[in-house]
Amino acid sequence: MGLQLTRGGEYAIRAMTYLARYPEGHVASLRDIGRAQEIPESFLAKILQSLVHAGLAVSQRGAHGGFALARPAEQITMRDVIEAVDGPISVNLCTLDPEECKRSSTCEVHKAWLRAQEQLMDVLGGVTLKSLAPQPVA
Amino acid sequence: MGLQLTRGGEYAIRAMTYLARYPEGHVASLRDIGRAQEIPESFLAKILQSLVHAGLAVSQRGAHGGFALARPAEQITMRDVIEAVDGPISVNLCTLDPEECKRSSTCEVHKAWLRAQEQLMDVLGGVTLKSLAPQPVA
DNA sequence: GCCAACAGGACCGTTTCACTCCGGTCTCGA
DNA sequence: TCGAGACCGGAGTGAAACGGTCCTGTTGGC
Ligand code: SF4
Ligand code: SF4
Numbered sequence: 001m002g003l004q005l006t007r008g009g010e011y012a013i014r015a016m017t018y019l020a021r022y023p024e025g026h027v028a029s030l031r032d033i034g035r036a037q038e039i040p041e042s043f044l045a046k047i048l049q050s051l052v053h054a055g056l057a058v059s060q061r062g063a064h065g066g067f068a069l070a071r072p073a074e075q076i077t078m079r080d081v082i083e084a085v086d087g088p089i090s091v092n093l094c095t096l097d098p099e100e101c102k103r104s105s106t107c108e109v110h111k112a113w114l115r116a117q118e119q120l121m122d123v124l125g126g127v128t129l130k131s132l133a134p135q136p137v138a
Numbered sequence: 139m140g141l142q143l144t145r146g147g148e149y150a151i152r153a154m155t156y157l158a159r160y161p162e163g164h165v166a167s168l169r170d171i172g173r174a175q176e177i178p179e180s181f182l183a184k185i186l187q188s189l190v191h192a193g194l195a196v197s198q199r200g201a202h203g204g205f206a207l208a209r210p211a212e213q214i215t216m217r218d219v220i221e222a223v224d225g226p227i228s229v230n231l232c233t234l235d236p237e238e239c240k241r242s243s244t245c246e247v248h249k250a251w252l253r254a255q256e257q258l259m260d261v262l263g264g265v266t267l268k269s270l271a272p273q274p275v276a
Numbered sequence: 277g278c279c280a281a282c283a284g285g286a287c288c289g290t291t292t293c294a295c296t297c298c299g300g301t302c303t304c305g306a
Numbered sequence: 307t308c309g310a311g312a313c314c315g316g317a318g319t320g321a322a323a324c325g326g327t328c329c330t331g332t333t334g335g336c
Contacts, residue, residue, distance in 0.1 A: 001234065002224035003141055003258070007325060010230065013247055029281070043326050049283070062334025063280045078250060086140030092148065096139070108270045109151055112216060112261065113143075119257040120141075127250045134246070145294060167312070181295050187314070200303025203312045 003091065005082065011039045012047050012085045013078060013132075016056070020073035020129035029066035047085055054084035074130040079121060081129075089124070091117045141229065143220065149177045150185050150223045151216060151270075154194070158211035158267035167204035185223055192222035212268035217259060219267075227262070229255045 014037040019028060030048065034041035048067055051057040058070045069076065083089060090096035095117040098104040152175040157166060168186065172179035186205050189195040196208045207214065221227060228234035233255045236242040 001226055001228045002144055002147060002220065003227050003229060005230045006140055006323090009140060017247065031281090040326065042328075045282075046284095046326085052283095059282060060334085061280090061282050061332075062336095064335070065281045065333085067282090078247070082140065088139055089141050090139050091141060092143045106272075108272070109155065109216075112265045112270070116258055116261040119261055120254055123250065123254040123257055132246045132250070134244075144292095169312090178295065180297075183313080184295085184315095190313095197313060198303090199301075199311095199313050200305095201311045202304070203302085205313090 006086050008043075008047055009082045009086045011037070011044060012051060012081050014039060015044060015047065015067075016051070016069070016076065016081050016129055017132045019057070019067065019069050020076075020133040024072055025068055027060055027064070027066040027068045032066070050085045051081070054080075056080055056084055069129070072130075073133060074128045076129045077125050078127045078132075079124040082124065089117075089120065091120060144224050146181070146185055147220045147224045149175070149182060150189060150219050152177060153182060153185065153205075154189070154207070154214065154219050154267055155270045157195070157205065157207050158214075158271040162210055163206055165198055165202070165204040165206045170204070188223045189219070192218075194218055194222055207267070210268075211271060212266045214267045215263050216265045216270075217262040220262065227255075227258065229258065 015033050018033050018037050019026065022028070030041060030045055033039070033048075034044045039047075048057060048059070052059050052067070052070075056070055056076055057067050059065065059067050079089070088096055092113045094101040094104045094107070094110050095113050098110070101107070101110070104110045153171050156171050156175050157164070160166070168179055168183055171177065171186075172182045177185075186195060186197070190197050190205070194208055194214055195205050197203070197205050217227065226234055230251045232239040232242045232245070232248050233251050236248070239245070239248070242248045
């Protein structure tokens with residue numbers, strides 16, 4: 001199996017959709033999220049840190065602290081989330097930076113990968129957390 | 139960087155497009171292919187074996203032996219080649235076999251991944267070696 | 277000041293990646 | 307017939323990535 005998402009990316013999306021189910025600004029603790037979405041808590045900690053660093057989530061320390069979305073759920077896409085934890089999506093060496101392969105200027109295959117990449121980005125960039133969340137919870 | 143093709147997959151496509159430049163049935167040796175496409179030869183050996191096993195290439199042993207496409211270049215796609223060496227393409231756990239994740243039946247994210255997978259397959263399955271080969275060499 | 281909760285960095289076992297090596301086998305052709 | 311040329315196939319390998327864990331801060335509410 002190739003071309004597959006990492007576990008970290010999958011968990012990140014689960015965590016973010018969990019937050020998206022609640023009203024804007026709702027804070028949930030690491031533990032809440034981990035329990036609800038069945039994500040190992042110590043691993044989730046790392047993932048949430050990445051999301052905070054990327055500016056997609058905000059954290060609140062101290063008692064009653066936790067995590068919340070940094071902006072409305074309709075303004076965060078699957079692509080944003082995945083790239084925050086796994087780094088930029090690049091379906092082949094040459095799709096992120098054509099300089100990586102000296103053949104790229106004349107390579108027909110390169111063009112095919114660019115199309116593939118674009119399609120993938122379109123799908124992932126077109127899905128917002130809002131559209132992923134089940135009926136909101138009050 | 140996530141969701142990226144392996145080197146093996148990339149090399150496989152290079153090797154196959156090399157074969158596709160020649161008239162049907164043309165045999166090229168491991169060494170020829172490796173030199174022309176700048177692929178480490180001992181690694182290429184493994185890759186070509188996978189392609190032969192998958193029925194995409196045929197091999198000829200003994201002096202003047204080598205490899206050739208098993209069918210016309212217009213009947214082999216990028217998808218075929220990649221799956222032969224890297225195994226089935228699956229963009230997430232749940233896209234190959236929904237049973238892998240018990241959430242899949244109700245998961246909205248799952249549907250998004252299915253769309254992404256389909257788009258990717260469409261692109262890769264729509265590109266034949268014929269269309270990738272530069273002007274054929276006599 | 278205590279306790280709840282995140283921050284951040286070190287660590288770690290396993291798997292995958294990207295190759296390499298080598299003995300074996302087949303085949304042509306001199 | 308015999309040997310050089312070429313693939314077969316399985317084992318091995320070093321480095322890196324994956325998928326976590328742990329532990330010591332630090333912060334903030336009550
Ligand atoms: S697809 Fe073409 S340009 Fe891209 S890495 Fe392969 S050879 Fe280079
Ligand atoms: S996307 Fe949904 S169905 Fe697929 S693995 Fe993640 S949770 Fe499971």
